[in-house]
Structures are given as structure tokens and as C-alpha cells.
Amino acid sequence: MEKKKETQQIFIKKSLAIFSLTCCEGCQFELLKDYVNFNHLLNFYELKNFRLGQENNLDGPFDVAVVEGTPESQREYKLLHQIRRESKIVVAMGACANLGGIQSQRNHLPAKYIGKPEVKTLYDTIKIDFSIPGCPITNTEAISILVDLYWDKIPKLPGHAVCFECRLNENECLIKKGLPCLGPVTVAGCNSICINSKESCFGCRGPLPQANFIKMKEILSAMLSKKEIEDWLTIYGDYQKKWLGINKRDKS
Amino acid sequence: MLYKANNHHLDLVAEVINKKYQIFSHHKNGSVFKYQRNQSPKNISWHSQKSILPFKKIIFPEGLNLDKDNQKVALTGLALCDIAALNLFLKQFSESGIIQKREELLIVGGDCSPDENCFCDQFNLDPLLDFDLFISKRENEYLVYSKSWRGENIIKKIGLKKSLVSFNLKAKAKSPKIDLELTKKNIDNRELTKDYWQKISNNCFGCGACTAVCPLCFCFDQNFLNSPDGGCKRCLNWTSCFASDFSQIQFGHDLRPENTDRLYNWYHHKFVRGPKELKSPLCVGCGRCITACPAHLNIKNIISSMNNKFPVDN
Numbered sequence: 172m173e174k175k176k177e178t179q180q181i182f183i184k185k186s187l188a189i190f191s192l193t194c195c196e197g198c199q200f201e202l203l204k205d206y207v208n209f210n211h212l213l214n215f216y217e218l219k220n221f222r223l224g225q226e227n228n229l230d231g232p233f234d235v236a237v238v239e240g241t242p243e244s245q246r247e248y249k250l251l252h253q254i255r256r257e258s259k260i261v262v263a264m265g266a267c268a269n270l271g272g273i274q275s276q277r278n279h280l281p282a283k284y285i286g287k288p289e290v291k292t293l294y295d296t297i298k299i300d301f302s303i304p305g306c307p308i309t310n311t312e313a314i315s316i317l318v319d320l321y322w323d324k325i326p327k328l329p330g331h332a333v334c335f336e337c338r339l340n341e342n343e344c345l346i347k348k349g350l351p352c353l354g355p356v357t358v359a360g361c362n363s364i365c366i367n368s369k370e371s372c373f374g375c376r377g378p379l380p381q382a383n384f385i386k387m388k389e390i391l392s393a394m395l396s397k398k399e400i401e402d403w404l405t406i407y408g409d410y411q412k413k414w415l416g417i418n419k420r421d422k423s
Numbered sequence: 424m425l426y427k428a429n430n431h432h433l434d435l436v437a438e439v440i441n442k443k444y445q446i447f448s449h450h451k452n453g454s455v456f457k458y459q460r461n462q463s464p465k466n467i468s469w470h471s472q473k474s475i476l477p478f479k480k481i482i483f484p485e486g487l488n489l490d491k492d493n494q495k496v497a498l499t500g501l502a503l504c505d506i507a508a509l510n511l512f513l514k515q516f517s518e519s520g521i522i523q524k525r526e527e528l529l530i531v532g533g534d535c536s537p538d539e540n541c542f543c544d545q546f547n548l549d550p551l552l553d554f555d556l557f558i559s560k561r562e563n564e565y566l567v568y569s570k571s572w573r574g575e576n577i578i579k580k581i582g583l584k585k586s587l588v589s590f591n592l593k594a595k596a597k598s599p600k601i602d603l604e605l606t607k608k609n610i611d612n613r614e615l616t617k618d619y620w621q622k623i624s625n626n627c628f629g630c631g632a633c634t635a636v637c638p639l640c641f642c643f644d645q646n647f648l649n650s651p652d653g654g655c656k657r658c659l660n661w662t663s664c665f666a667s668d669f670s671q672i673q674f675g676h677d678l679r680p681e682n683t684d685r686l687y688n689w690y691h692h693k694f695v696r697g698p699k700e701l702k703s704p705l706c707v708g709c710g711r712c713i714t715a716c717p718a719h720l721n722i723k724n725i726i727s728s729m730n731n732k733f734p735v736d737n
């Protein structure tokens with residue numbers, strides 16, 4: 172035990188900031204869910220700015236900045252650009268930051284109902300280095316990504332679909348039972364938490380690079396109407412748009 | 424040797440096994456069967472059921488920690504296809520020291536009831552399978568077939584009577600004939616079958632569900648996990664040849680960039696490289712991948728329709 176304490180003191184702390192733009196702030200609560208793990212995280216990081224968790228918040232520069240939500244007001248756009256200028260690494264946390272979130276459904280409504288600019292993801296606004304997907308994020312995954320970043324290790328999201336993890340948890344396939352599910356096109360890492368409790372996957376973690384949307388629509392068309400399929404594929408933002416973005420980035 | 428037994432004898436067999444090994448058997452869990460540990464030697468189902476994940480989750484669990492010691496394990500109620508798969512699995516990992524050695528395993532087979540997805544009769548599973556006991560049910564008694572000294576030792580302790588009934592292990596599934604030699608030739612000739620694989624991969628999600636449930640898919644990633652308390656753990660995670668990071672090398676360069684390459688690689692490993700390296704195809708016809716596939720793909724139909732399309736020597 173003594174040895175452990177010694178090693179903890181050697182760590183040179185990096186500075187961490189956790190910002191929240193327009194969203195439900197659920198991802199920040201998810202980070203705080205496991206106090207033990209979060210306390211361990213504080214051995215690596217000095218929390219400079221975390222409005223939900225502490226009163227005295229400092230300004231940058233930060234080594235790592237974690238941002239959740241989408242920018243809506245001018246003030247938030249300004250804050251976002253400031254974060255990008257002042258931090259070495261910017262991590263997009265949660266489905267809102269990565270895909271646009273629930274609020275981005277207004278992008279698909281007729282213009283006369285809205286009277287507001289389109290919802291933009293963080294990827295549309297600034298350069299993002301890494302992402303922690305999910306709605307909400309998975310506690311263990313988020314902590315391990317932050318620990319990896321401390322050690323300058325490039326965190327990697329799984330390359331396989333939710334289906335892979337769903338089978339590891341020995342669930343029956345919902346699509347085989349005739350229920351709609353976006354598991355086959357969604358990035359794994361959530362431990363198939365929804366399907367474990369017999370709920371369909373809504374694809375909060377975003378599309379896989381190899382996602383086959385043509386086949387997905389073909390399979391869903393046996394269960395849902397055309398309008399419903401469009402709704403399913405845009406629950407957490409425009410799935411296919413993000414997917415096309417990924418593929419472009421890979422090929423360039 | 425073949426012996427007669429009744430229910431009481433089998434309970435005794437279970438108790439003898441339980442002294443030395445951790446027993447695993449099939450348990451009904453909702454509407455599916457899971458292969459799980461028996462805490463007590465009672466209520467072991469000797470009959471084989473098709474669980475979603477095969478024995479591989481016990482001897483080679485996901486996230487295997489390399490610093491752990493191996494436990495002695497008894498795998499009961501394995502169907503013939505699973506025994507064949509386990510033999511190949513042990514052959515593949517024989518020198519690695521990652522999984523249990525043959526001495527630390529007790530393999531107990533059991534009757535199976537094949538469903539419409541089974542096609543084990545296409546593979547020559549019967550000869551020279553390596554297992555310890557096989558328990559088969561007849562009208563009002565059980566037949567216990569022992570094939571190794573471990574099995575004989577267990578039976579000696581209980582003292583069962585020999586049986587003179589004729590008994591042979593046979594693949595029970597009845598599926599239309601597939602010419603595996605032709606399949607091998609066709610898959611090896613990629614130029615010829617290129618369009619065919621493109622067509623199949625258009626209907627495939629590339630999700631990797633089939634590789635998760637396959638008893639003979641043993642590809643893994645070696646990961647170094649930094650834990651938040653400051654340590655670092657070396658573990659092996661299951662991976663899949665359909666994963667986008669599986670064939671990636673430096674600077675994100677991908678050796679198999681398209682799904683058709685990955686799908687082709689899966690079949691190539693199963694039916695071409697498998698026979699070359701392990702002298703047997705890496706498929707035993709258990710049909711688990713057919714049940715697991717969300718895109719309703721069927722390996723049985725895929726290889727037989729390929730044979731129909733490209734029939735004779737090419």
C-alpha cells in the first residue's frame with residue numbers, strides 16, 4: 172500500500188476542464204457516478220474548471236478540455252472558440268457534441284416552425300481531437316479515455332458494432348424477433364446496455380465507419396414506414412451525414 | 424468402453440467430477456440457454472443445448488487477464504460439433520499457455536437435438552475426436568462412453584456395469600450435401616468469385632456478430648489497460664475481422680478497407696487457411712452464426728449457392 176501512495180505523488184498533474192454548452196448535463200453526472208473512479212482521476216488531473224462540481228473555477232490554458240452539448244447562443248460560440256484556443260486537447264463528450272443530440276431534430280423541421288439557426292455539432296464548429304460518444308456516456312469508458320490521455324496514449328473507440336457486444340452478453344437478436352434496432356450500424360463500447368434490458372438500440376453512439384445504411388433501411392422497411400425510418404435514423408442527429416463525414420476523413 | 428448407468432449413477436459421476444473440477448453446463452435463462460457454472464454437482468443437464476456463446480467464453484473469456492492461474496474445468500453437455508471445435512481450439516492454442524492445457528480440462532459430451540440451422544453432417548467430425556466421457560440417453564437408461572484414462576478413472580470409482588449395446592457417434596443434423604473441396608477451390612480463386620462476394624457483402628452489416636458466437640473464431644487484441652488507480656493491466660480482448668481497426672496499421676492505413684475484403688477474409692480463413700494450418704476447416708456446422716446474424720445471412724446457403732454458381736473445376 173505504501174508503495175502505491177509513493178507512485179501517486181510522482182504524478183505531475185495535468186489540468187482538466189469540463190465545460191457544458193446547451194444540453195441536459197447528464198454526461199457530467201455520469202462522470203460523477205462512480206466517486207471512487209472520479210477520485211482516482213483527480214490523482215492525474217487538476218480540475219481547473221468544472222461548474223457542476225466546484226465553485227472556484229479558473230481560466231485556461233488547459234491541457235485537456237472536455238466539452239458537452241451543442242453551441243446555441245453567441246456567448247457559447249465565443250466560449251467554444253476560446254476553449255479551442257486555450258487547450259491542447261479538446262474532447263467532445265456525449266451524443267450532443269458528437270452528433271447534434273436531441274435538439275438537432277429541429278434541423279429536419281420546416282423552416283417556418285423554427286426561426287433559429289441550425290444546430291451545429293462541435294465537429295462543424297471547431298477542430299475536435301477525440302470523442303467520447305453515448306447518451307449518456309459510459310462512465311468506465313470516459314474515465315479510461317481520460318487516463319489514456321494523461322499518459323499520451325491515443326484513445327481508440329471499438330471498431331465493431333453493438334451487435335458484437337450484444338452477443339457477448341448473450342442477448343437474442345431483436346431484429347430476428349422483428350423489432351427495429353440500430354445495433355448493426357452503431358459503434359460499440361456501451362456494453363449493449365439497452366438491449367440487455369430488452370430495449371432497442373437507438374444509435375446514440377454514432378455510426379460505424381463501415382455502416383451499411385442501405386441494408387439497415389431495407390431491414391427496417393419491413394417493420395416501419397418510410398417516415399418512421401427517417402425518424403429513427405435522426406434521433407440523435409443526422410446519422411448518415413456524420414457517416415459520410417467519417418468516410419471522407421478516412422479517405423483523405 | 425461403454426457402460427450402463429441410471430440417474431443415481433450420473434449423480435455420483437457429477438460428485439466425483441466436482442471434487443476436482445469446476446463444472447459448467449447448459450442453463451435455461453429466459454428463452455435462451457447459457458453455458459454457465461454449476462455451483463453444486465446437482466441438477467447438471469447432461470443433454471446438450473445450443474447456447475448463444477459456446478465453450479470459448481469459459482476457457483478463453485473476453486478480457487482474459489494473463490496474470491491469472493488456470494482453473495481445472497469440466498465442460499459437460501457438449502454436442503459433437505462443440506467437441507470437434509474444442510479439439511481444434513486446443514490445437515490452435517496448444518503452445519501458447521494462454522488457455523487451459525488438455526490435462527486441465529474434462530470434456531463430457533452429450534446428446535444434442537439439432538435445429539434447422541445445424542449442418543454438422545457436412546464435416547467429418549466423428550473419427551478420432553478427443554474427449555473423456557460421452558453420456559447418451561436411451562429409453563430408460565443412460566449409456567456412458569469413456570474414451571480416455573480420465574474417463575475410465577471416474578467410472579472405476581463408481582463401478583458401472585459394461586454394456587454391449589451397439590453405439591456410435593454420429594452427426595445428427597440432416598442438411599443438403601455441400602462439397603467442401605469445391606468450396607475450398609472456389610474461395611481460393613478470388614478473381615472468379617469477386618462479384619459474388621461483393622453481392623454478399625452488400626447484404627452484410629459488417630457488425631461482427633457471427634465472429635462473436637463462432638466457437639472457432641479466436642482472434643484477439645492484446646491491450647494494455649491503464650487503470651485509474653495508477654496500474655496497468657495486460658489483457659486479451661476478443662475482436663473480429665469485421666472490425667474497422669482489425670487490419671489497420673500505422674497512420675490508419677487499412678489492409679482490408681472494404682467490407683467485401685473482410686467478409687472474404689472470414690470465409691478464406693474458415694475454409695482455405697484452416698485446412699492448411701490445422702488440417703480441418705474452421706467451421707463445425709453448429710449454425711450459431713446463422714442464428715446471430717441480424718442481416719439474415721446464412722453461411723450454409725452462401726457456400727452451397729457459390730458451389731452451384733461455379734460448379735466444376737475452374
